Amino acid sequence: xxxxxxxxxxxxxxxxxxxxxxxxxxxxxxxxxxxxxxxxxxxxxxxxxxxxxxxxxxxxxxxxxxxxxxxxxxxxxxxxxxxxxxxxxxxxxxxxxxxxxxxxxxxxxxxxxxxxxxxxxxxxxxxxxxxxxxxxxxxxxxxxxxxxxxxxxxxxxxxxxxxxxxxxxxxxxxxxxxxxxxxxxxxxxxxxxxxxxxxxxxxxxxxxxxxxxxxxxxxxxxxxxxxxxxxxxxxxxxxxxxxxxxxxxxxxxxxxxxxxxxxxxxxxxxxxxxxxxxxxxxxxxxxxxxxxxxxxxxxxxxxxxxxxxxxxxxxxxxxxxxxxxxxxxxxxxxxxxxxxxxxxxxxxxxxxxxxxxxxxxxxxxxxxxxxxxxxxxxxxxxxxxxxxxxxxxxxxxxxxxxxxxxxxxxxxxxxxxxxxxxxxxxxxxxxxxxxxxxxxxxxxxxxxxxxxxxxxxxxxxxxxxxxxxxxxxxxxxxxxxxxxxx
Amino acid sequence: xxxxxxxxxxxxxxxxxxxxxxxxxxxxxxxxxxxxxxxxxxxxxxxxxxxxxxxxxxxxxxxxxxxxxxxxxxxxxxxxxxxxxxxxxxxxxxxxxxxxxxxxxxxxxxxxxxxxxxxxxxxxxxxxxxxx
Numbered sequence: 001x002x003x004x005x006x007x008x009x010x011x012x013x014x015x016x017x018x019x020x021x022x023x024x025x026x027x028x029x030x031x032x033x034x035x036x037x038x039x040x041x042x043x044x045x046x047x048x049x050x051x052x053x054x055x056x057x058x059x060x061x062x063x064x065x066x067x068x069x070x071x072x073x074x075x076x077x078x079x080x081x082x083x084x085x086x087x088x089x090x091x092x093x094x095x096x097x098x099x100x101x102x103x104x105x106x107x108x109x110x111x112x113x114x115x116x117x118x119x120x121x122x123x124x125x126x127x128x129x130x131x132x133x134x135x136x137x138x139x140x141x142x143x144x145x146x147x148x149x150x151x152x153x154x155x156x157x158x159x160x161x162x163x164x165x166x167x168x169x170x171x172x173x174x175x176x177x178x179x180x181x182x183x184x185x186x187x188x189x190x191x192x193x194x195x196x197x198x199x200x201x202x203x204x205x206x207x208x209x210x211x212x213x214x215x216x217x218x219x220x221x222x223x224x225x226x227x228x229x230x231x232x233x234x235x236x237x238x239x240x241x242x243x244x245x246x247x248x249x250x251x252x253x254x255x256x257x258x259x260x261x262x263x264x265x266x267x268x269x270x271x272x273x274x275x276x277x278x279x280x281x282x283x284x285x286x287x288x289x290x291x292x293x294x295x296x297x298x299x300x301x302x303x304x305x306x307x308x309x310x311x312x313x314x315x316x317x318x319x320x321x322x323x324x325x326x327x328x329x330x331x332x333x334x335x336x337x338x339x340x341x342x343x344x345x346x347x348x349x350x351x352x353x354x355x356x357x358x359x360x361x362x363x364x365x366x367x368x369x370x371x372x373x374x375x376x377x378x379x380x381x382x383x384x385x386x387x388x389x390x391x392x393x394x395x396x397x398x399x400x401x402x403x404x405x406x407x408x409x410x411x412x413x414x415x416x417x418x419x420x421x422x423x424x425x426x427x428x429x430x431x432x433x434x435x436x437x438x439x440x441x442x443x444x445x446x447x448x449x450x451x452x453x454x455x456x457x458x459x460x461x462x463x464x465x466x467x468x469x470x471x472x473x474x475x476x477x478x479x480x481x482x483x484x485x486x
Numbered sequence: 487x488x489x490x491x492x493x494x495x496x497x498x499x500x501x502x503x504x505x506x507x508x509x510x511x512x513x514x515x516x517x518x519x520x521x522x523x524x525x526x527x528x529x530x531x532x533x534x535x536x537x538x539x540x541x542x543x544x545x546x547x548x549x550x551x552x553x554x555x556x557x558x559x560x561x562x563x564x565x566x567x568x569x570x571x572x573x574x575x576x577x578x579x580x581x582x583x584x585x586x587x588x589x590x591x592x593x594x595x596x597x598x599x600x601x602x603x604x605x606x607x608x609x610x611x612x613x614x615x616x617x618x
Contacts, residue, residue, distance in 0.1 A: 305542070309569040310497050313590040317503035320594050324510050349591045353571065363574050366547075371576040379573055 030057055135159055147238040148176060150199060155179055164221070164243050166213030184210035184218060195225065198237055202229045208244070220248040283464070287397070290462040294400045298360040305362070309352055316345050358407070360400070368392070369399045370426070373406055377424060382414035382439075388426035394433065398485050401459050402426075402435045405467070405481040408452050409437035417441025417477060431486040438478040445471040445479070456481075489602070490516040492534035494525040494551070495567075496544050504538065504593065511595030522546035529555055529562065536602065539584070541568040541575065549582045556583045565601050567593060 026043025144161025159169035225239030419441030
């Protein structure tokens with residue numbers, strides 16, 4: 001750079017200053033009176049108002065220049081950095097960078113000094129101020145730092161820590177007492193004790209506590225600290241504070257959610273038990289109702305047998321005795337009356353017997369299911385056959401239900417489906433009694449269709465069994481009852 | 487000589503009128519009993535040739551009494567009776583040892599005689615029809 005360069009190439013006016021302004025570091029040219037002859041834009045931006053062309057430099061070096069070797073000739077002003085010196089320089093009390101002065105010859109000037117200021121911080125962070133970098137890191141991580149000069153009771157808080165406390169950075173002087181006032185009342189004593197323990201023993205600490213911000217909001221913090229000991233006494237304690245409120249909130253929400261889930265699961269379990277218990281009660285109750293119904297039918301059959309049937313039977317004996325005692329030549333009308341009476345009595349007894357048998361056939365109680373079914377098939381007006389596995393005695397309700405299934409099916413086949421034949425099959429395998437009745441009738445039977453099938457289905461279900469009906473129109477009916485008899 | 491008959495039934499009215507019916511038909515009623523235990527006692531004491539025995543008794547049933555009677559006296563002839571029909575007892579009747587069964591509302595001197603005749607036929611090795 002210099003007059004020669006500029007004279008060799010005809011640069012357009014203003015190109016050199018623009019190029020100098022574009023440099024990533026400051027350049028200041030001063031004369032021997034420390035008057036600023038030139039300062040490029042980065043230098044002017046660094047020094048703010050302290051660099052004015054034609055005025056003396058208002059700077060202060062925070063490090064006294066050390067003279068490596070005597071410089072020949074007169075140096076620039078008394079405060080100016082000497083050639084070959086490197087100093088940190090402040091303008092208006094603020095550190096602006098490193099200074100590398102060099103002596104150079106400028107036409108018409110003796111002892112002019114070119115000062116190169118270190119590169120300015122740029123957007124890529126090159127040459128960043130470590131302090132600023134720390135602040136940025138603290139802000140992003142929501143971690144603040146602090147230091148307590150124990151003897152002076154001065155607490156230095158980082159900007160981020162002020163923000164974590166809900167305060168403007170460096171907005172108030174801090175002491176141990178002012179910091180402690182922000183602890184949550186419930187955590188204050190423990191926090192005092194912790195820090196005091198560190199102060200007395202020098203042992204580092206780490207804990208979680210709460211603070212209350214000036215606006216009343218409560219924040220959770222994770223604190224770590226350790227002491228600098230001198231002669232067995234803590235002279236300084238420093239540490240970091242991380243705001244973990246969001247994490248605590250998330251954990252608490254998760255815990256509540258887990259608690260809710262557990263509670264819900266427990267309630268579901270309790271509800272399930274209750275429902276199972278109720279279901280069990282309903283099942284038992286239904287079974288008791290069915291059993292009570294069977295018992296009532298049996299009692300009624302016995303009452304009919306021991307009572308009305310017995311009396312009417314005796315009446316028949318009396319009438320036949322009377323008939324036998326009629327003298328020869330007795331009134332034909334009287335003879336006829338006795339005959340008619342006996343016929344009517346016989347018919348009535350037959351109906352009564354059928355009714356009693358329909359209520360509960362004695363043979364079922366006396367002999368069991370198969371003899372009862374053999375009797376039923378033998379009496380059936382509809383021709384029917386019985387095929388059966390050997391079946392011993394089974395619990396009364398099972399025998400009665402199986403019998404009623406066959407009885408009802410045969411009645412329906414003959415009475416409603418106009419069947420001409422039916423087949424009854426009984427299987428007893430794996431503790432399951434299956435009773436099937438198939439006929440060649442009109443079909444179309446449904447549980448919902450009446451004919452006693454609904455009642456039958458309920459009776460089977462009361463024993464935890466199942467009733468299947470396959471009855472296509474015109475295709476006969478296959479009715480199957482499955483009764484567990486374990 | 488008239489056939490002697492023991493009538494066993496817990497219903498007094500039935501016993502009385504059965505006695506009338508049978509005596510009028512020429513049978514000799516050797517005794518009456520209202521339950522199984524007394525039936526066996528009276529039968530052993532009075533040795534009837536025939537016992538008209540109700541199936542339903544207060545203390546036992548007619549099948550058991552038949553078995554015990556036949557065990558004591560193999561020559562006794564038992565005719566079972568009931569307000570129910572033979573079909574209500576199934577195969578049990580055939581294995582009971584009785585010569586026959588009469589539903590009470592069918593009981594007449596003629597029917598009784600027929601059953602006894604069937605029993606005698608059987609006893610003589612001829613085919614017999616057990617009612618029911």
